[in-house]
Amino acid sequence: MPTYEYECKNCKYRFEKFQKMIEEPLKICPQCKNESLKRLIGIGGGIIYKGPGFYTTEYRSEEYKRRKKEEESMSSKSSSSNSSSCSCFSGKTE
Numbered sequence: 001m002p003t004y005e006y007e008c009k010n011c012k013y014r015f016e017k018f019q020k021m022i023e024e025p026l027k028i029c030p031q032c033k034n035e036s037l038k039r040l041i042g043i044g045g046g047i048i049y050k051g052p053g054f055y056t057t058e059y060r061s062e063e064y065k066r067r068k069k070e071e072e073s074m075s076s077k078s079s080s081s082n083s084s085s086c087s088c089f090s091g092k093t094e
Contacts, residue, residue: 002042009036 007014008029017026019090025039 005042006037006041007040008032008034009038012036014040 001043003016003018005014005016005026006026008031011029011034013029013031015030026037028035029037
């Protein structure tokens with residue numbers, strides 16, 4: 001539920017009200033009881049990220065991408081050289 005900010009046009013009293021989005025805006029000032037409230041445009045609610053978000057996986061820096069490619073090429077070279085030099089299996093069956 002968002003927090004809305006109100007200001008009275010008559011007495012300039014400002015306050016915040018925690019309301020559901022489907023509720024009608026307030027119309028009567030709680031201080032001067034005049035029917036001249038105006039709901040102000042707020043800055044909005046804060047965003048809460050829970051767990052890993054898209055920003056950690058999709059928008060990587062160019063430096064990160066370059067290092068990752070280097071690491072992948074290094075690991076693929078080492079794994080291909082290890083498999084070719086392995087003498088565990090000669091390919092012959094007895």
